[in-house]
Amino acid sequence: MLGWGVEFLRAEMNRLLSLLFHQGVLDEQFLQLQQLQDESSPNFVSEVITIYFHESEKLLRNLRLLLMDKELSDYKKMDIHLNQMMGSSSSIGAKRVRNVCVAFRAASEQNNHAGCLRALELLEHEYCYLKNKLHELFQIEQQRALASGVRYPAQHD
Amino acid sequence: MGMAAAESRFHVLAVDDNIIDRKLIERLLKTSSYQVTTVDSGSKALEFLGLNEDDRNNSVSPSISTNNHHQELEVNLIITDYCMPGMTGYDLLKKIKESSSLRNIPVVIMSSENDSSRISRCLEEGAEEFFLKPVRQSDLSRLKPHMMKAISKDQKQEKHEEDKDGDEEKEEEIKSQRHQQQQQQHHQQSSPRASGNSKRKAMEDNLSPERTRARYSDIAAMV
Numbered sequence: 001m002l003g004w005g006v007e008f009l010r011a012e013m014n015r016l017l018s019l020l021f022h023q024g025v026l027d028e029q030f031l032q033l034q035q036l037q038d039e040s041s042p043n044f045v046s047e048v049i050t051i052y053f054h055e056s057e058k059l060l061r062n063l064r065l066l067l068m069d070k071e072l073s074d075y076k077k078m079d080i081h082l083n084q085m086m087g088s089s090s091s092i093g094a095k096r097v098r099n100v101c102v103a104f105r106a107a108s109e110q111n112n113h114a115g116c117l118r119a120l121e122l123l124e125h126e127y128c129y130l131k132n133k134l135h136e137l138f139q140i141e142q143q144r145a146l147a148s149g150v151r152y153p154a155q156h157d
Numbered sequence: 158m159g160m161a162a163a164e165s166r167f168h169v170l171a172v173d174d175n176i177i178d179r180k181l182i183e184r185l186l187k188t189s190s191y192q193v194t195t196v197d198s199g200s201k202a203l204e205f206l207g208l209n210e211d212d213r214n215n216s217v218s219p220s221i222s223t224n225n226h227h228q229e230l231e232v233n234l235i236i237t238d239y240c241m242p243g244m245t246g247y248d249l250l251k252k253i254k255e256s257s258s259l260r261n262i263p264v265v266i267m268s269s270e271n272d273s274s275r276i277s278r279c280l281e282e283g284a285e286e287f288f289l290k291p292v293r294q295s296d297l298s299r300l301k302p303h304m305m306k307a308i309s310k311d312q313k314q315e316k317h318e319e320d321k322d323g324d325e326e327k328e329e330e331i332k333s334q335r336h337q338q339q340q341q342q343h344h345q346q347s348s349p350r351a352s353g354n355s356k357r358k359a360m361e362d363n364l365s366p367e368r369t370r371a372r373y374s375d376i377a378a379m380v
Contacts (some may be wrong), residue, residue, distance in 0.1 A: 029291050036184045036294075048180055056175060083240065087269055088177040091291045 030093030172237035199244030222331035239268035
Protein backbone atom coordinates (compact mmCIF):
# COMPACT_ATOMS: atom_id res chain seq x y z
CA MET A 1 0.00 0.00 0.00
CA LEU A 2 2.74 2.44 0.91
CA GLY A 3 4.20 1.95 -2.52
CA TRP A 4 1.11 3.50 -4.10
CA GLY A 5 1.62 7.16 -4.71
CA VAL A 6 -0.68 9.90 -3.51
CA GLU A 7 -1.41 10.84 -7.09
CA PHE A 8 -2.44 7.34 -8.01
CA LEU A 9 -4.85 7.18 -5.11
CA ARG A 10 -6.25 10.60 -5.90
CA ALA A 11 -6.88 9.41 -9.44
CA GLU A 12 -8.58 6.29 -8.10
CA MET A 13 -10.86 8.42 -5.94
CA ASN A 14 -11.76 10.68 -8.84
CA ARG A 15 -12.43 7.70 -11.04
CA LEU A 16 -14.84 6.23 -8.50
CA LEU A 17 -16.53 9.58 -7.92
CA SER A 18 -16.97 10.09 -11.67
CA LEU A 19 -18.50 6.67 -11.97
CA LEU A 20 -20.95 7.35 -9.15
CA PHE A 21 -21.91 10.68 -10.70
CA HIS A 22 -22.34 9.06 -14.06
CA GLN A 23 -24.56 6.38 -12.58
CA GLY A 24 -26.64 9.03 -10.82
CA VAL A 25 -25.83 7.49 -7.46
CA LEU A 26 -24.39 10.77 -6.23
CA ASP A 27 -25.14 14.32 -7.29
CA GLU A 28 -23.60 17.75 -6.83
CA GLN A 29 -24.71 17.96 -3.21
CA PHE A 30 -22.02 15.41 -2.31
CA LEU A 31 -19.41 17.84 -3.63
CA GLN A 32 -20.95 20.58 -1.49
CA LEU A 33 -20.42 18.29 1.47
CA GLN A 34 -16.76 17.83 0.59
CA GLN A 35 -16.32 21.58 0.30
CA LEU A 36 -17.49 21.98 3.88
CA GLN A 37 -14.58 19.84 5.07
CA ASP A 38 -11.40 21.68 6.01
CA GLU A 39 -8.69 21.82 8.67
CA SER A 40 -11.17 22.97 11.30
CA SER A 41 -13.48 20.07 10.49
CA PRO A 42 -11.26 17.45 8.81
CA ASN A 43 -13.63 14.50 9.20
CA PHE A 44 -16.84 16.28 8.38
CA VAL A 45 -17.83 14.13 5.40
CA SER A 46 -17.23 10.80 7.10
CA GLU A 47 -19.01 12.01 10.24
CA VAL A 48 -22.10 13.01 8.30
CA ILE A 49 -22.10 9.85 6.19
CA THR A 50 -21.72 7.68 9.30
CA ILE A 51 -24.77 9.35 10.83
CA TYR A 52 -26.58 8.86 7.52
CA PHE A 53 -25.83 5.12 7.52
CA HIS A 54 -26.99 4.78 11.10
CA GLU A 55 -30.23 6.70 10.54
CA SER A 56 -31.00 5.05 7.21
CA GLU A 57 -30.62 1.54 8.54
CA LYS A 58 -32.96 2.40 11.39
CA LEU A 59 -35.51 3.76 8.95
CA LEU A 60 -35.23 0.78 6.62
CA ARG A 61 -35.78 -1.58 9.54
CA ASN A 62 -38.87 0.37 10.57
CA LEU A 63 -40.23 0.35 7.04
CA ARG A 64 -39.75 -3.40 6.81
CA LEU A 65 -41.60 -3.87 10.10
CA LEU A 66 -44.45 -1.63 9.01
CA LEU A 67 -44.94 -3.67 5.87
CA MET A 68 -44.93 -7.03 7.58
CA ASP A 69 -48.67 -7.20 8.06
CA LYS A 70 -50.64 -6.28 4.97
CA GLU A 71 -53.82 -5.54 6.93
CA LEU A 72 -52.20 -3.40 9.61
CA SER A 73 -49.78 -1.39 7.48
CA ASP A 74 -49.54 2.10 8.90
CA TYR A 75 -49.00 4.16 5.77
CA LYS A 76 -48.92 7.42 7.68
CA LYS A 77 -45.98 6.21 9.75
CA MET A 78 -44.34 5.01 6.56
CA ASP A 79 -44.64 8.49 5.11
CA ILE A 80 -42.92 9.97 8.12
CA HIS A 81 -39.99 7.56 7.80
CA LEU A 82 -39.82 8.08 4.06
CA ASN A 83 -39.73 11.84 4.39
CA GLN A 84 -36.85 11.53 6.83
CA MET A 85 -34.96 9.25 4.46
CA MET A 86 -35.72 11.46 1.50
CA GLY A 87 -34.49 14.55 3.31
CA SER A 88 -31.29 12.93 4.54
CA SER A 89 -30.51 11.36 1.19
CA SER A 90 -31.06 14.62 -0.60
CA SER A 91 -28.84 16.42 1.89
CA ILE A 92 -25.87 14.15 1.29
CA GLY A 93 -26.34 13.94 -2.46
CA ALA A 94 -27.64 10.36 -2.60
CA LYS A 95 -29.72 10.95 -5.69
CA ARG A 96 -30.80 7.41 -6.60
CA VAL A 97 -31.78 6.52 -3.05
CA ARG A 98 -33.80 9.70 -2.84
CA ASN A 99 -35.60 8.96 -6.11
CA VAL A 100 -36.60 5.50 -4.92
CA CYS A 101 -38.01 7.13 -1.77
CA VAL A 102 -40.17 9.34 -3.98
CA ALA A 103 -41.57 6.31 -5.80
CA PHE A 104 -42.04 4.52 -2.49
CA ARG A 105 -43.98 7.48 -1.11
CA ALA A 106 -46.27 7.45 -4.16
CA ALA A 107 -47.11 3.78 -3.52
CA SER A 108 -47.63 4.49 0.17
CA GLU A 109 -50.02 7.37 -0.58
CA GLN A 110 -52.12 4.91 -2.59
CA ASN A 111 -51.97 2.38 0.25
CA ASN A 112 -50.51 0.03 -2.35
CA HIS A 113 -48.97 -2.71 -0.22
CA ALA A 114 -47.42 -4.71 -3.06
CA GLY A 115 -46.02 -1.53 -4.59
CA CYS A 116 -44.55 -0.55 -1.25
CA LEU A 117 -42.88 -3.93 -0.85
CA ARG A 118 -41.31 -3.65 -4.29
CA ALA A 119 -40.17 -0.12 -3.53
CA LEU A 120 -38.65 -1.21 -0.23
CA GLU A 121 -36.65 -3.95 -1.92
CA LEU A 122 -35.37 -1.49 -4.47
CA LEU A 123 -34.58 0.99 -1.72
CA GLU A 124 -32.61 -1.59 0.25
CA HIS A 125 -30.73 -2.53 -2.90
CA GLU A 126 -29.86 1.06 -3.78
CA TYR A 127 -28.88 1.83 -0.22
CA CYS A 128 -26.57 -1.23 -0.11
CA TYR A 129 -24.87 -0.23 -3.30
CA LEU A 130 -24.40 3.35 -2.07
CA LYS A 131 -23.00 2.19 1.25
CA ASN A 132 -20.51 -0.14 -0.40
CA LYS A 133 -19.31 2.52 -2.80
CA LEU A 134 -18.98 5.15 -0.08
CA HIS A 135 -16.97 2.71 2.02
CA GLU A 136 -14.71 2.14 -0.97
CA LEU A 137 -14.32 5.89 -1.33
CA PHE A 138 -13.39 6.31 2.33
CA GLN A 139 -10.88 3.48 2.12
CA ILE A 140 -9.12 5.12 -0.80
CA GLU A 141 -9.19 8.43 1.06
CA GLN A 142 -7.67 6.82 4.14
CA GLN A 143 -4.93 5.23 2.08
CA ARG A 144 -4.23 8.54 0.44
CA ALA A 145 -3.99 10.25 3.83
CA LEU A 146 -1.60 7.56 5.00
CA ALA A 147 0.49 7.75 1.83
CA SER A 148 0.80 11.53 1.99
CA GLY A 149 1.80 11.25 5.63
CA VAL A 150 4.73 8.99 4.85
CA ARG A 151 8.04 10.69 5.43
CA TYR A 152 11.14 9.31 3.82
CA PRO A 153 14.26 9.15 5.99
CA ALA A 154 15.57 12.68 6.46
CA GLN A 155 18.56 13.49 4.31
CA HIS A 156 21.01 15.61 6.19
CA ASP A 157 23.35 17.86 4.26
CA MET B 158 -17.05 32.65 27.84
CA GLY B 159 -15.79 36.20 27.34
CA MET B 160 -18.58 38.63 26.55
CA ALA B 161 -16.36 40.45 24.05
CA ALA B 162 -15.80 37.34 21.98
CA ALA B 163 -19.50 36.43 21.96
CA GLU B 164 -20.54 39.93 20.96
CA SER B 165 -18.41 40.22 17.87
CA ARG B 166 -20.23 37.50 15.90
CA PHE B 167 -23.82 37.04 14.88
CA HIS B 168 -25.66 34.24 16.63
CA VAL B 169 -28.00 32.07 14.60
CA LEU B 170 -30.54 29.65 16.02
CA ALA B 171 -31.14 26.72 13.64
CA VAL B 172 -34.21 24.53 14.00
CA ASP B 173 -34.54 21.16 12.23
CA ASP B 174 -35.86 17.77 13.30
CA ASN B 175 -33.52 15.92 10.90
CA ILE B 176 -30.13 15.20 12.45
CA ILE B 177 -28.25 15.24 9.14
CA ASP B 178 -29.72 18.60 8.20
CA ARG B 179 -28.87 19.97 11.62
CA LYS B 180 -25.26 18.92 11.20
CA LEU B 181 -25.19 20.42 7.74
CA ILE B 182 -26.71 23.78 8.61
CA GLU B 183 -24.45 24.01 11.65
CA ARG B 184 -21.37 23.48 9.51
CA LEU B 185 -22.60 25.89 6.84
CA LEU B 186 -23.23 28.60 9.42
CA LYS B 187 -19.91 28.02 11.16
CA THR B 188 -17.96 28.34 7.91
CA SER B 189 -19.67 31.71 7.50
CA SER B 190 -18.30 32.63 10.95
CA TYR B 191 -21.60 32.68 12.75
CA GLN B 192 -22.15 31.42 16.25
CA VAL B 193 -24.65 28.57 16.03
CA THR B 194 -27.15 26.90 18.31
CA THR B 195 -29.17 23.99 16.91
CA VAL B 196 -32.39 22.56 18.31
CA ASP B 197 -34.55 19.77 16.99
CA SER B 198 -38.03 21.25 17.43
CA GLY B 199 -40.05 24.45 17.41
CA SER B 200 -40.93 24.12 21.07
CA LYS B 201 -37.25 23.76 22.02
CA ALA B 202 -36.55 26.85 19.94
CA LEU B 203 -39.15 28.86 21.84
CA GLU B 204 -37.74 27.55 25.09
CA PHE B 205 -34.27 28.69 24.09
CA LEU B 206 -35.61 32.09 23.10
CA GLY B 207 -37.12 32.42 26.54
CA LEU B 208 -40.70 32.31 25.35
CA ASN B 209 -42.98 29.93 27.16
CA GLU B 210 -45.77 28.34 25.14
CA ASP B 211 -48.46 29.93 27.31
CA ASP B 212 -47.03 33.44 27.24
CA ARG B 213 -48.18 34.51 23.84
CA ASN B 214 -48.23 38.28 24.16
CA ASN B 215 -44.92 38.79 25.85
CA SER B 216 -44.91 42.54 26.38
CA VAL B 217 -43.13 42.20 29.71
CA SER B 218 -40.53 39.49 29.29
CA PRO B 219 -41.12 37.19 32.24
CA SER B 220 -38.20 35.02 31.11
CA ILE B 221 -35.80 37.67 32.39
CA SER B 222 -37.09 37.29 35.91
CA THR B 223 -36.99 33.49 35.74
CA ASN B 224 -33.21 33.64 35.50
CA ASN B 225 -32.98 31.82 32.20
CA HIS B 226 -29.25 31.66 31.45
CA HIS B 227 -29.94 31.57 27.72
CA GLN B 228 -30.65 35.30 27.92
CA GLU B 229 -26.90 35.98 27.77
CA LEU B 230 -26.81 34.93 24.13
CA GLU B 231 -28.76 37.23 21.89
CA VAL B 232 -30.20 35.59 18.79
CA ASN B 233 -29.71 37.57 15.59
CA LEU B 234 -31.50 35.24 13.20
CA ILE B 235 -33.63 32.12 13.30
CA ILE B 236 -33.45 29.61 10.46
CA THR B 237 -35.99 26.82 10.61
CA ASP B 238 -37.13 23.82 8.62
CA TYR B 239 -40.73 23.96 7.48
CA CYS B 240 -41.75 20.30 7.82
CA MET B 241 -41.38 19.26 11.42
CA PRO B 242 -43.58 17.03 13.58
CA GLY B 243 -45.66 18.89 16.18
CA MET B 244 -44.89 22.55 15.62
CA THR B 245 -44.08 23.25 11.97
CA GLY B 246 -41.66 25.96 10.91
CA TYR B 247 -44.67 28.02 9.92
CA ASP B 248 -46.21 27.64 13.39
CA LEU B 249 -42.90 28.69 14.91
CA LEU B 250 -42.72 31.71 12.61
CA LYS B 251 -46.19 32.79 13.67
CA LYS B 252 -45.40 32.46 17.36
CA ILE B 253 -42.25 34.52 16.94
CA LYS B 254 -44.03 37.29 15.05
CA GLU B 255 -46.82 37.32 17.63
CA SER B 256 -44.30 37.88 20.41
CA SER B 257 -43.48 41.50 21.10
CA SER B 258 -40.08 40.50 22.44
CA LEU B 259 -39.10 38.30 19.52
CA ARG B 260 -40.82 39.71 16.46
CA ASN B 261 -37.82 41.77 15.37
CA ILE B 262 -35.62 38.72 14.99
CA PRO B 263 -35.42 37.84 11.28
CA VAL B 264 -36.72 34.36 10.43
CA VAL B 265 -35.73 32.24 7.43
CA ILE B 266 -37.63 29.12 6.37
CA MET B 267 -36.04 26.04 4.74
CA SER B 268 -37.98 23.43 2.83
CA SER B 269 -37.35 20.52 0.51
CA GLU B 270 -40.63 21.22 -1.29
CA ASN B 271 -40.73 23.97 -3.89
CA ASP B 272 -44.36 24.79 -3.11
CA SER B 273 -45.25 28.31 -4.21
CA SER B 274 -48.31 28.63 -1.95
CA ARG B 275 -46.18 27.51 1.01
CA ILE B 276 -43.51 30.04 0.08
CA SER B 277 -45.91 32.96 -0.24
CA ARG B 278 -47.67 32.03 3.00
CA CYS B 279 -44.37 32.11 4.87
CA LEU B 280 -43.28 35.39 3.34
CA GLU B 281 -46.66 36.92 4.12
CA GLU B 282 -46.34 35.83 7.71
CA GLY B 283 -43.05 37.72 7.92
CA ALA B 284 -40.29 35.31 6.93
CA GLU B 285 -37.38 37.14 5.35
CA GLU B 286 -36.25 34.35 3.04
CA PHE B 287 -37.29 30.93 1.89
CA PHE B 288 -34.43 28.52 1.17
CA LEU B 289 -34.86 25.37 -0.86
CA LYS B 290 -33.10 22.35 0.59
CA PRO B 291 -30.38 21.27 0.40
CA VAL B 292 -29.14 24.66 1.53
CA ARG B 293 -25.90 25.84 -0.10
CA GLN B 294 -23.14 28.15 1.07
CA SER B 295 -24.28 30.65 -1.54
CA ASP B 296 -27.70 30.83 0.15
CA LEU B 297 -26.10 31.92 3.40
CA SER B 298 -24.75 35.14 1.91
CA ARG B 299 -28.38 36.33 1.90
CA LEU B 300 -28.55 36.19 5.69
CA LYS B 301 -26.29 39.00 6.76
CA PRO B 302 -28.36 41.92 5.33
CA HIS B 303 -31.32 40.84 7.43
CA MET B 304 -29.24 40.65 10.58
CA MET B 305 -27.65 44.03 9.88
CA LYS B 306 -31.07 45.57 9.27
CA ALA B 307 -32.32 44.29 12.61
CA ILE B 308 -29.24 45.70 14.36
CA SER B 309 -29.62 49.14 12.80
CA LYS B 310 -33.29 49.12 13.69
CA ASP B 311 -32.22 48.50 17.30
CA GLN B 312 -29.60 51.25 17.06
CA LYS B 313 -32.20 53.76 15.88
CA GLN B 314 -34.50 52.78 18.74
CA GLU B 315 -31.62 53.02 21.18
CA LYS B 316 -30.53 56.43 19.94
CA HIS B 317 -34.14 57.49 20.24
CA GLU B 318 -34.12 56.37 23.87
CA GLU B 319 -30.74 57.98 24.64
CA ASP B 320 -31.94 61.29 23.27
CA LYS B 321 -34.32 61.43 26.21
CA ASP B 322 -31.39 62.34 28.49
CA GLY B 323 -31.35 65.67 26.66
CA ASP B 324 -27.77 66.94 26.24
CA GLU B 325 -25.83 68.52 23.33
CA GLU B 326 -27.72 70.38 20.58
CA LYS B 327 -30.82 72.52 21.00
CA GLU B 328 -32.73 70.30 18.60
CA GLU B 329 -32.09 67.38 20.86
CA GLU B 330 -33.03 69.45 23.87
CA ILE B 331 -36.38 70.21 22.34
CA LYS B 332 -36.79 66.60 21.31
CA SER B 333 -35.81 65.51 24.76
CA GLN B 334 -38.31 67.84 26.38
CA ARG B 335 -40.96 66.27 24.26
CA HIS B 336 -39.65 62.89 25.29
CA GLN B 337 -39.61 63.91 28.93
CA GLN B 338 -43.24 64.87 28.63
CA GLN B 339 -44.03 61.55 27.10
CA GLN B 340 -41.98 59.87 29.80
CA GLN B 341 -44.05 61.48 32.55
CA GLN B 342 -47.18 60.27 30.89
CA HIS B 343 -45.68 56.83 30.66
CA HIS B 344 -44.72 56.81 34.31
CA GLN B 345 -48.22 57.80 35.27
CA GLN B 346 -49.66 54.99 33.23
CA SER B 347 -46.92 52.69 34.48
CA SER B 348 -47.14 50.71 31.28
CA PRO B 349 -44.38 48.37 30.22
CA ARG B 350 -41.64 49.56 27.88
CA ALA B 351 -42.48 50.01 24.22
CA SER B 352 -42.98 46.88 22.23
CA GLY B 353 -40.63 45.56 19.64
CA ASN B 354 -37.47 45.08 21.59
CA SER B 355 -38.47 44.64 25.17
CA LYS B 356 -36.32 41.56 25.55
CA ARG B 357 -33.19 43.20 24.21
CA LYS B 358 -33.84 46.48 26.03
CA ALA B 359 -34.37 44.67 29.30
CA MET B 360 -30.98 43.01 28.83
CA GLU B 361 -29.29 46.28 28.03
CA ASP B 362 -30.64 47.98 31.16
CA ASN B 363 -27.91 46.13 32.96
CA LEU B 364 -25.22 47.59 30.73
CA SER B 365 -24.00 51.17 30.62
CA PRO B 366 -24.90 53.09 27.45
CA GLU B 367 -21.24 53.31 26.39
CA ARG B 368 -20.77 49.59 26.57
CA THR B 369 -23.98 48.95 24.65
CA ARG B 370 -22.98 51.40 21.96
CA ALA B 371 -19.58 49.82 21.70
CA ARG B 372 -21.11 46.39 21.16
CA TYR B 373 -23.21 47.44 18.19
CA SER B 374 -20.47 49.46 16.58
CA ASP B 375 -18.25 46.37 16.82
CA ILE B 376 -20.76 44.39 14.84
CA ALA B 377 -21.20 47.21 12.36
CA ALA B 378 -17.45 47.50 11.97
CA MET B 379 -17.19 43.79 11.25
CA VAL B 380 -18.95 44.31 7.95
